[in-house]
Amino acid sequence: MTDTLTLRAAYVLPHRDKVIDGGWIEIGGSRIVEVGSGPPKTDRRRVIDLGNAAVIPGLVNAHTHLELSDLQGKIPPPKSFTQWLGHILAFRRREAGKPLNHAVEKGVSLSLESGTTTVADISSTGDSLRVLPNLPTRKRVFREVICLEPEKVSGVMEGAIRELSSLKNAAGAYCDVSLLSAGLSPHAPYTACTKLYLGCALFAQGSDLLLCTHVCETLEEVEFLREGTGSFAIMLKALNMLEGWRPPGMYPLEYLKSTGALKGPWLLVHCNYLSGKEIKIIEETASSVVYCPRSHRYFGHREHPFQDLLKRGINVALGTDSLASNQSLSILDEMRFLHENYPGLDPVEIFSMATERGAKALRLEEKIGRLIPGMEADLTAIELPQGSVGAGLKPARTIYERLLSPEARVILTMVAGRVCYDRYGLKKV
Numbered sequence: 029m030t031d032t033l034t035l036r037a038a039y040v041l042p043h044r045d046k047v048i049d050g051g052w053i054e055i056g057g058s059r060i061v062e063v064g065s066g067p068p069k070t071d072r073r074r075v076i077d078l079g080n081a082a083v084i085p086g087l088v089n090a091h092t093h094l095e096l097s098d099l100q101g102k103i104p105p106p107k108s109f110t111q112w113l114g115h116i117l118a119f120r121r122r123e124a125g126k127p128l129n130h131a132v133e134k135g136v137s138l139s140l141e142s143g144t145t146t147v148a149d150i151s152s153t154g155d156s157l158r159v160l161p162n163l164p165t166r167k168r169v170f171r172e173v174i175c176l177e178p179e180k181v182s183g184v185m186e187g188a189i190r191e192l193s194s195l196k197n198a199a200g201a202y203c204d205v206s207l208l209s210a211g212l213s214p215h216a217p218y219t220a221c222t223k224l225y226l227g228c229a230l231f232a233q234g235s236d237l238l239l240c241t242h243v244c245e246t247l248e249e250v251e252f253l254r255e256g257t258g259s260f261a262i263m264l265k266a267l268n269m270l271e272g273w274r275p276p277g278m279y280p281l282e283y284l285k286s287t288g289a290l291k292g293p294w295l296l297v298h299c300n301y302l303s304g305k306e307i308k309i310i311e312e313t314a315s316s317v318v319y320c321p322r323s324h325r326y327f328g329h330r331e332h333p334f335q336d337l338l339k340r341g342i343n344v345a346l347g348t349d350s351l352a353s354n355q356s357l358s359i360l361d362e363m364r365f366l367h368e369n370y371p372g373l374d375p376v377e378i379f380s381m382a383t384e385r386g387a388k389a390l391r392l393e394e395k396i397g398r399l400i401p402g403m404e405a406d407l408t409a410i411e412l413p414q415g416s417v418g419a420g421l422k423p424a425r426t427i428y429e430r431l432l433s434p435e436a437r438v439i440l441t442m443v444a445g446r447v448c449y450d451r452y453g454l455k456k457v
């Protein structure tokens with residue numbers, strides 16, 4: 029019989045709108061066996077008492093670039109998005125060929141320490157695709173591809189497919205290998221031509237690969253796609269990437285639809301500047317949107333439409349983006365940012381975007397995102413501040429308010445039943 033372990037805490041929040049006072053979770057192997065309240069059922073189980081803490085589903089970071097984790101504080105404040113991209117490219121050119129294993133490892137440690145159990149990572153160089161399978165976090169890793177010249181697309185695709193094949197399990201699936209699932213990511217409409225978008229979609233068809241792209245991120249992107257002018261045109265021309273390229277004359281998501289690639293749900297990152305037609309395209313394809321709140325603020329974009337998207341029934345998840353445009357890789361920090369900056373936003377919705385909605389966006393909702401028997405034991409314990417933060421609110425809401433207060437801190441992170449971060453050494457008790 030598999031060893032069992034029981035975590036007991038002042039609160040267990042198994043999914044949105046449910047709070048168990050004095051709860052416990054029994055874990056057997058990598059899965060949740062039972063969730064209950066009161067004294068744990070039998071004394072043969074090992075019990076870890078987490079005290080004044082809330083156990084919640086492991087936090088999901090639906091968009092990051094772990095390969096950029098070494099760039100924290102190294103990129104000067106940019107005047108524009110294209111200038112920022114230029115800084116990144118220049119930095120990488122200076123360090124060309126240097127493996128980024130340490131950056132990926134650092135990013136995973138920082139994520140686990142801050143309660144994130146699943147990361148959706150974009151691998152631009154292939155380093156994170158190689159390194160992540162051996163690290164203890166759950167991950168959906170996307171091979172990024174870039175190509176604006178149709179005649180070069182097959183070569184780019186072949187390289188990406190070769191790398192992804194190394195991740196396949198014995199049954200030929202890209203998922204379930206060392207907590208890993210895979211995906212393909214044509215970078216963005218300003219770096220991926222029609223043939224590349226369509227090629228990725230055709231390759232992923234019928235497999236368990238998820239498709240992801242950055243889209244509608246800046247007004248400059250919209251201008252470039254519609255008119256072929258502006259800072260993207262200048263930058264890409266200087267990089268000799270615009271040979272034979274013609275602007276499609278459409279908004280970015282309309283362009284993606286026109287390529288024939290948007291047949292099913294995609295993971296659409298940013299969506300900062302959406303037209304009404306583009307919102308309809310997201311609805312029609314049942315795609316998920318990733319909002320990266322603090323990175324969004326860093327670039328000074330106009331208000332993100334996430335609340336409107338949620339009202340329309342579109343799934344919105346949270347991402348940190350990379351340390352090249354953010355101060356931490358903590359989804360809990362993103363949640364606190366939303367709580368501070370959107371006082372009218374229900375804290376339960378913030379909790380949901382960081383857990384269940386994130387799991388759904390990564391097509392992992394059957395495994396993670398909720399703490400219910402049979403699901404993977406991916407969870408986070410957060411020590412609550414003492415006192416009555418949020419006094420006067422309904423009791424259940426009070427817990428969420430306390431979770432999001434600056435004093436609350438992550439004390440335990442578990443992925444598939446394995447303790448990956450343990451602030452107080454509780455596991456040894």
Ligand SMILES: [Zn+2]
Pocket residue numbers: 091092093150242297349
């Ligand atoms: Zn990104």
